[in-house]
Amino acid sequence: MTAATPTDSATEAQVAAAIARCAAGEKAALRVIYDIEAQRMVGVARRMLRRQDLAEEAVQDAFMRVWRSARTFDPQKGAARSWLYAILRNCALTILRDESRFSADEDAAEEAAPMSESALARLPETSALRRCLERLDAKRRSVVVLAYVHGLSHGELAGKLGVPLGTVKSWVRRSLISLQECMG
């Protein structure tokens, strides 16, 4: 079973067109992106930040950046949604890595501690990412999922998996190479 909504090319085209209109200074176009993507964006940020208020803050920062840098988006170089989510992830990571703020808030986490297998199980059966991750052994697979989906750092991965930092770094790199070779 999967919670994923298939992203059709129509959504991608709508978002790309709206980014172009934002670049021309049209605020209504930013609202179009908000209406299409904001709920999913809050969901993505919340898996990393584990709190609704921080997730909303990341989404707010992301929309500011989308507005300010809409002109730098080049559809020749990549997909619109992937550009949008890269900005969101950067904003969420900035909040997450701000330790002075985050450690004090740890008690207030609303989400359960991250489980790498749950996001994996939600990938569609037909997804190349899922098929290729399943070829890795469980621990090597989990470093990729925990880092991308839940925003864990190298140090946090080492702590969670109970292995030295050097081991984690080498697992990450080898997992990435296997994944790249498998997915092309």
Added chain:
Amino acid sequence: MTAEQDNKALAGEYVLGLLEGEAKMTVERRIASDADFAREVEAWRSRLAAFDDTADPRAAGDTLWSRIEAGLSGSPARAPETQSLWSRFWDSLPALRVAALGSSVAVLLLAVGLSFAIRAANQQPVMVAVLVDGNRTGAVVHTFADGRVVLLPLAQIDVPPGRAIEVWTLPSRERGPVSVGLMSRAQTLQLSLKDLPAPKPDQLFELTLEPATGSPTGRPTGPILFKGNTALAL
């Protein structure tokens, strides 16, 4: 590991969010200057994008949108709005000026009682929060039947230059603290709760010291001056 594999892994680590500090900045400069490397980064984004679609959609309502929209116009968001609400309140209810100057609850209730004798039934707060710091009472927050929520200071608060007092409430644990007012000095203030559910019994209100334009993060960052929870008025 070949140099090519090394490059691909580096691009992947960047997209996973694992690079920090100097390593991250170096990669970002490289994305800007090296088109082949930028393509590797983009390839990782599209390989991993399927994960983003596995997140459950979460509430993203009009309040979040209005915060975004306020940022776009370049206006300092909450401060002017609070000011104008306050001004309107001040104009329409001059007696509260007397109340604000009063230093005891007795004076305050007397003033409020006298000026609204005719509409007394409507003007009794339905809920009161007394905000304290240890044994010291700093302010009360009155919720009226018509939905107005008013903060009345009861103590002097020293506000250093460049700082302000921000008022917060916690409508729910899930939502987290929400800013409902900002003032440069302790004064009577009508709080801006129009986007929030009406206060419930045992809802937290607190005052924190923040930069003059309000907390930069949208959440309390400075020391808590006074806090307290609402209770139903008898």
